[in-house]
Amino acid sequence: NAGVTQTPKFQVLKTGQSMTLQCAQDMNHEYMSWYRQDPGMGLRLIHYSVGAGITDQGEVPNGYNVSRSTTEDFPLRLLSAAPSQTSVYFCASKWMNEQFFGPGTRLTVL
Amino acid sequence: QQQVKQSPQSLIVQKGGISIINCAYENTAFDYFPWYQQFPGKGPALLIAIRPDVSEKKEGRFTISFNKSAKQFSLHIMDSQPGDSATYFCAASKGGGADGLTFGKGTHLIIQP
DSSP states (O other): OOOEEEEOSEEEEOTTOOEEEEEEESSOOSEEEEEEEETTTEEEEEEEEEETTEEEEOSSOTTEEEOOSSSSBOOEEESSOOGGGOEEEEEEEEETTEEEEOOOEEEEEO | OOSEEEEOSEEEEETTSOEEEEEEEOOTTOOBEEEEEEOTTSOOEEEEEEOTTOSEEEETTEEEEEETTTTEEEEEESSOOGGGOEEEEEEEBOGGGTTOOEEOOOEEEEEEO
């Protein structure tokens, strides 16, 4: 099993550009989520999904959209990137209580 | 409002020593308390977790101590090794974790050889 995979690993955007961060898991987990990690801030929940077709907001959802059309995939969309969205983004899937994190995407917005 | 407070921010321990990281929580609805270990450039990985019905859980050199009345829990790493050098996060969730984990801000641990 590949576990949780994320693409790209690194991305540089200009303010106002849009992009999609990809996340996929092959463990057939119903629950998936997105977190952002900023220095000295820990990880903060952006959006989560308890199954295909169901999404909900986390602690810091503004500026991000998600959708969940399949169990495997949970993309995160930035509609109009801002410098405040410079961060490392982690996707995770959950089985019972254990969260399995992907390797992360480091995003810089200039 | 920070619901999970973690200390210290950074910690240096000699090889063979005991590393201790502390967390305090505010929400009494939390019922699952994991610790995550993160190496540079990697995602966090579950290290050990505890539920509030027990006061201590040990897995190898790693022990969680839990004090429900004080709303505190801590991670002890016995016989600390240079390979334990990483960032450690405490976290908490409630109700099966449907609305995600609330993380502490992390502790950067360095084990000196």
